[in-house]
Each structure stands twice: as C-alpha cells, then as structure tokens.
Amino acid sequence: MAIRERLSGNEAVAFAMRQIDPDVVAAFPITPSTEVPQYFSQFVANGQVHTEFVAVESEHSAMSACIGAEAAGARTMTATSSQGLALMWEMLYIAASMRLPIVMTAVNRALSAPINIHNDHSDAMGARDSGWIQIYNETNQEAYDSLIMAIRVAEHADVQLPVMVCYDGFITSHSVENIMLLEDELVKNFVGEYKPKYSLLDKEHPVSMGMFDLPAFYFEHKRQQAEAIKNAKQVLIDVQNEFAKISGRQYGLFEEYKLDDADIAIVIANSTAGTAKDTVDMLREQGIKAGLLKIRLFRPFPADEIAKALSHVKAVAVMDKAEGFSAAGGPIFVDVRSAMYGKADGVKVINYIYGLGGRDVGVYDIKQVYDHLQKIADSGQVDNLYNYLGIRE
Amino acid sequence: MGKMIEIRWHGRGGQGAKTASLLLAEALFNTGKYIQGFPEYGPERSGAPLTAYNRISDEPIRVHSNIYEPDYVVVVDETLLASVDVTAGLKETGGIVVNTPKSPEEIRHYLKDYKGKVGTVDAKKISEEELGRYFPNVPMLGAIMAMTGLVEKEQFIKSMEESFHHKFATKPEVIDGNVRALKRAMEEVRIS
Known part of the structure; x- marks a missing residue:
C-alpha cells in the first residue's frame, strides 16, 4: 500500500535515501540542499540505515570521498547546490570518467556573484557536459521517484555512470506538499543489492582505477564513455516502466502536456512546468491550442524524440532558467533547436530566459510567452529570437 | 482546475509565521486535501518582514509561484x-485577520x-x-481557521x-498552553 504523506522536497529525498540505505553518504551542507544530508544524518544516528556518513570539510572533498567509496565498491550518494556543485567541478568529471555510479541530489540554486540563495538552473546547467546523467524534476513526488530510479540507471551494466537528480531550490526543496511514498520493502527490492563488476576492495580480481592514459587509449576511453551515456536513455525507459509497475506512476524521457494537437508550445524544466500547465489549461478554455513539453532527461539529451514531439507545432518557446552567456540562447534552447534542425524545419523556435536568482514566475507570466508565440504563429515571423521574461530594462 | 483556496501570511522573522503555515497545511492534509505550505525565503533576520503561503485544494496543485490574489490574509504583526x-490582491469574497487588541472596525481604516471580512484577535x-x-503564530492559526471554517x-x-x-516532542510542557491558545483565539476572534 502506498503511503499518503506531506513532505518537502528535501524531506522526500532524504526519505528515499533512507529506503535506499546506501553504503556511504559524504556531504557538506549548502543552502538549499542542506536538509538532505541533515535529515539523512538523523537516520544514521538513529540506526535506521547502515550507511557510513562522512562529514567532510568541503564539496570538493565530498565528491572526492564519494569517488573513493564508489571505487571501493560502495553504493554512494550525496547532495549539493550552487557553489557546492561548482566546487565539485573537477571531481564531477573524474566520477563520470571513472564510470562510478554515484547518485547525487542537486537542489538547483543560482551561482554567485552576486550571492543569491534562490532558485535557477545555472548550477546544474553548468555541469551538463561533465558526463553525469541529469534528470530534472517538477515536484517532490517526481524527485522522490527519480532518486529511487536513478540508482538502477547509474548501476546498470550498460551505463555505469553517475546520476544527478535535480529539483528547484526552495520552490520544491522547502515547500510542503502531498506525496505518495512507497513501502520500505518495495524500494529495497527495487534498487536491489549493489554488486559492482569492478571494485578496489575485490582482492580476488585486482584492478587499477583512474590511471594515467596516453594518447594511445584516451580517445577510445572517451568513445566508450559516450556510448555508455547513450545507453542511459534506453535503460531509463526500461527502469521507468518497471517503476510504473510498483508505483502506478509512469514517467517518460520527457512529459508532453496537451502537446498532441498544440499549435504553440513551450519547453520547460522543473517546478515552473507545473505553473505552465495551469496556463495551458487557462488558454485551452479560451480555445487556444497551447501545449507543453517538460524536460526530464537532459543528459543524455533525447534529441530525436523531442524533435519529433515538436515537429507539428507552429511556434515553440524554449524556457531556460540559466543564462548560459553564449549570446546565442540558453542551454536547453541550444539543444532543442539543434535537435529540430533538419527534423522539424519550419517550426519557429524562440528562447526565453526566466526566473534567474529566484525571480518569481506565475501563471500570467507564462501566458505572456504563449501570447508572443501566438503572434509568431499568426504572422509566420519571428520578431525576437532571444527574450527575457518579465525583465525590467 | 477545482476551487483552490489561497492564504498569505505576513509576519516578522522569529514570530513563527512559516511554522503556522506548515501547521495549517498539516491540518488540511489530515482532512484529505491537497496542500502547499511554503515561505518566501529572504535574508533570514529576526524581526524582518516575511511572507508565507498556503494553497488548499481538492485536486492536485500544480502551480508553483507565490500567491498574488489570496482568498485570505493573516497579519501576525500589527x-x-x-x-x-x-491587502494587495486580496479577494473581497475572502477576509483578513490581524493580530491586534483593536476592533475590526478600527482596523479596517488601516486596510484601505x-x-x-476583517477579523481581529489579541494574539x-x-x-x-x-x-x-x-x-x-498559534493564536493566529486559530483565528484564521475560525474565519475560514475550512475544517470543522x-x-x-x-x-x-x-x-x-x-512538533514539541522534546518540550511537552508547551503543548497544553498551545492548545489553550489555539482554542481561545478561535473563540475570541472578532469578525465583521
């Protein structure tokens, strides 16, 4: 029987970690992810988990400790945000390139400077090329579910890569909302026992990890790593289908909301997708064929599937909660537009940067984006390719 | 989208407005509703103005923005x-409850x-x-629940x-006082 509860996003994720009962958690506190290791350390203190909790002195050390533990053969988890993720930078690449299936919660927060504790996606978007699998989540429920599934994806023999489970700081992490939890036994059975193929503590099969790699092999190793993250897409599909059987909740690579017959659509990740669904319903009542595509799996990027899903609409706005500073659009926009090139030609695609540093975005803010799209759909002309939602200038 | 009730709390850091919003969410959750309870985080300083929010609905709540057109407002600090x-955006079909010894008639003048409905209670x-x-915060929670009648x-x-x-597992001595404060506020709130 599912358990009806009300939890904040951070509480839900800590609860999932208790059910997963990893071998090692190494973490350093940073707002707004602090509560995740905080609640989890209480489970450790209460003897509710078997986990070795490593309190480190920085996020660089947190990720280093995770790498060491995972390489030794331990199922390892952590959590961070913003500057903490930034400080992990070089270790993120090492975790991915050593093919260590660490699972990390990234509670999305803006990056300094100026210092800001509120939500945007600059932190995780900056790590999008680190080789980590990234899954973005709208609600506490989705974050809880994704964290459980992430263990299976990361550790799958065809993947063997770390996974970052992302959700919005404060908006999701600190808001208390309804959630359906799975029973402990169900989660335990779903994630199963971790049996790494290679580990440093397996003395019957000694291996070396993180070796010096000369031009003779480095390129081939990167090619294998690229193949592994490519495999993650099908593995996620399979794991999600299996998860649907125990939870009744079916997830896809992305979510389509009233997109089938839509003339205009937005592409958006995390909590604002929920707000935008209310906007879609409001516009539908007015007879406007609005739709939405919510990003879930961002790395690897399901390019063909997204291009196909958007191929029938007249105009699309891709919403980025990170600036990117390419002067050619935000990170999701660049990937979506590139995916559509040659596959969905003729669809007008524009970019909106929104909500940086926690700027609140409501139903009527999103409506402005659809109004803009309607104008483009009617005229067939794109006036502004790059836009900033609700900016004062 | 079904009928959703939105409540906005105005308080000062340290007065427990955030806790009150979470307690309200909990009470409505216990009656089978879908709820949201969340503060608007700023620089956390004791005494600084802060805002917290609640949404209550019979259907899953998808919107994740602040509340601009609340049904009810609670002012924890006069x-x-x-x-x-x-009262910004406050619906006229709803109401506001203020922590003050003044009468609702006196307070209405400060509310443009x-x-x-205007309610006052000397919390x-x-x-x-x-x-x-x-x-x-607990008396104000009692007062707003008395005004809204959301739960029997x-x-x-x-x-x-x-x-x-x-909540007070480690300091049970405050439980009875809080229950009394809650009940008194529900009785003593004046609404006009």
Missing part, C-alpha cells in the same frame, strides 16, 4: 500594516477600507497568558493536538 501592503495577550511568552472546529483542534505532540 506594525506591518504601516509598511506592507497586506477593504470590503471583505499577544493570549500568547502571554497561556504560554508566558510572545508566540503569536473539533476536528481541527484534534488534528493540531496531534501536530503539537509531534
């Missing part, structure tokens, strides 16, 4: 009336002659008499008693 536009007096300290009174008090036992 001094905020001078500096914060507490807001047309909806300071209740809190100091029942808890021996100034914690206005006895059920609400029972639900809150359970929450207090959970």
Whole structure:
C-alpha cells in the first residue's frame, strides 16, 4: 500500500535515501540542499540505515570521498547546490570518467556573484557536459521517484555512470506538499543489492582505477564513455516502466502536456512546468491550442524524440532558467533547436530566459510567452529570437 | 482546475509565521486535501518582514509561484500594516485577520477600507497568558481557521493536538498552553 504523506522536497529525498540505505553518504551542507544530508544524518544516528556518513570539510572533498567509496565498491550518494556543485567541478568529471555510479541530489540554486540563495538552473546547467546523467524534476513526488530510479540507471551494466537528480531550490526543496511514498520493502527490492563488476576492495580480481592514459587509449576511453551515456536513455525507459509497475506512476524521457494537437508550445524544466500547465489549461478554455513539453532527461539529451514531439507545432518557446552567456540562447534552447534542425524545419523556435536568482514566475507570466508565440504563429515571423521574461530594462 | 483556496501570511522573522503555515497545511492534509505550505525565503533576520503561503485544494496543485490574489490574509504583526501592503490582491469574497487588541472596525481604516471580512484577535495577550511568552503564530492559526471554517472546529483542534505532540516532542510542557491558545483565539476572534 502506498503511503499518503506531506513532505518537502528535501524531506522526500532524504526519505528515499533512507529506503535506499546506501553504503556511504559524504556531504557538506549548502543552502538549499542542506536538509538532505541533515535529515539523512538523523537516520544514521538513529540506526535506521547502515550507511557510513562522512562529514567532510568541503564539496570538493565530498565528491572526492564519494569517488573513493564508489571505487571501493560502495553504493554512494550525496547532495549539493550552487557553489557546492561548482566546487565539485573537477571531481564531477573524474566520477563520470571513472564510470562510478554515484547518485547525487542537486537542489538547483543560482551561482554567485552576486550571492543569491534562490532558485535557477545555472548550477546544474553548468555541469551538463561533465558526463553525469541529469534528470530534472517538477515536484517532490517526481524527485522522490527519480532518486529511487536513478540508482538502477547509474548501476546498470550498460551505463555505469553517475546520476544527478535535480529539483528547484526552495520552490520544491522547502515547500510542503502531498506525496505518495512507497513501502520500505518495495524500494529495497527495487534498487536491489549493489554488486559492482569492478571494485578496489575485490582482492580476488585486482584492478587499477583512474590511471594515467596516453594518447594511445584516451580517445577510445572517451568513445566508450559516450556510448555508455547513450545507453542511459534506453535503460531509463526500461527502469521507468518497471517503476510504473510498483508505483502506478509512469514517467517518460520527457512529459508532453496537451502537446498532441498544440499549435504553440513551450519547453520547460522543473517546478515552473507545473505553473505552465495551469496556463495551458487557462488558454485551452479560451480555445487556444497551447501545449507543453517538460524536460526530464537532459543528459543524455533525447534529441530525436523531442524533435519529433515538436515537429507539428507552429511556434515553440524554449524556457531556460540559466543564462548560459553564449549570446546565442540558453542551454536547453541550444539543444532543442539543434535537435529540430533538419527534423522539424519550419517550426519557429524562440528562447526565453526566466526566473534567474529566484525571480518569481506565475501563471500570467507564462501566458505572456504563449501570447508572443501566438503572434509568431499568426504572422509566420519571428520578431525576437532571444527574450527575457518579465525583465525590467 | 477545482476551487483552490489561497492564504498569505505576513509576519516578522522569529514570530513563527512559516511554522503556522506548515501547521495549517498539516491540518488540511489530515482532512484529505491537497496542500502547499511554503515561505518566501529572504535574508533570514529576526524581526524582518516575511511572507508565507498556503494553497488548499481538492485536486492536485500544480502551480508553483507565490500567491498574488489570496482568498485570505493573516497579519501576525500589527506594525506591518504601516509598511506592507497586506491587502494587495486580496479577494473581497475572502477576509483578513490581524493580530491586534483593536476592533475590526478600527482596523479596517488601516486596510484601505477593504470590503471583505476583517477579523481581529489579541494574539499577544493570549500568547502571554497561556504560554508566558510572545508566540503569536498559534493564536493566529486559530483565528484564521475560525474565519475560514475550512475544517470543522473539533476536528481541527484534534488534528493540531496531534501536530503539537509531534512538533514539541522534546518540550511537552508547551503543548497544553498551545492548545489553550489555539482554542481561545478561535473563540475570541472578532469578525465583521
């Protein structure tokens, strides 16, 4: 029987970690992810988990400790945000390139400077090329579910890569909302026992990890790593289908909301997708064929599937909660537009940067984006390719 | 989208407005509703104005923005009336409850002659008499629940008693005082 509860996003994720009962958690506190290791350390203190909790002195050390533990053969988890993720930078690449299936919660927060504790996606978007699998989540429920599934994806023999489970700081992490939890036994059975193929503590099969790699092999190793993250897409599909059987909740690579017959659509990740669904319903009542595509799996990027899903609409706005500073659009926009090139030609695609540093975005803010799209759909002309939602200038 | 009730809390850091919004969410959750309870985080300073929010619905809540057109407003600190536009966007079909010894008629003048229901309760007096300290949030929670009638009174008090036992597990001596403060505020709130 599912358990009806009300939890904040951070509480839900800590609860999932208790059910997963990893071998090692190494973490350093940073707002707004602090509560995740905080609640989890209480489970450790209460003897509710078997986990070795490593309190480190920085996020660089947190990720280093995770790498060491995972390489030794331990199922390892952590959590961070913003500057903490930034400080992990070089270790993120090492975790991915050593093919260590660490699972990390990234509670999305803006990056300094100026210092800001509120939500945007600059932190995780900056790590999008680190080789980590990234899954973005709208609600506490989705974050809880994704964290459980992430263990299976990361550790799958065809993947063997770390996974970052992302959700919005404060908006999701600190808001208390309804959630359906799975029973402990169900989660335990779903994630199963971790049996790494290679580990440093397996003395019957000694291996070396993180070796010096000369031009003779480095390129081939990167090619294998690229193949592994490519495999993650099908593995996620399979794991999600299996998860649907125990939870009744079916997830896809992305979510389509009233997109089938839509003339205009937005592409958006995390909590604002929920707000935008209310906007879609409001516009539908007015007879406007609005739709939405919510990003879930961002790395690897399901390019063909997204291009196909958007191929029938007249105009699309891709919403980025990170600036990117390419002067050619935000990170999701660049990937979506590139995916559509040659596959969905003729669809007008524009970019909106929104909500940086926690700027609140409501139903009527999103409506402005659809109004803009309607104008483009009617005229067939794109006036502004790059836009900033609700900016004062 | 079904009928959704939205509540906005205005308080000052340290007065427990955030906790009150979470307790309210909990009470409504216990009656089978979908709920949201969340503060608007700023620089956390004792005494600084802060806002917290609740949404309550019979259907899953998808919107994740602040609340701009609340059905109800709770003002946990009367001094905020001078500096914060507490009735901004407040629906006239709803109401506002203020922590003050003044009458609703007197307070209405400070609310730009807001047309909806106005409630007042002396949460300071209740809190100091029942808890021996100034914690206005629980009396204000009682007052707003009395105004909205979202939950049947006895059920609400029972639900809150359970929450207090959970929340104050390490200091059970404050449980009875909080229950008394809650009940008194529900009785003593004046609404016009």
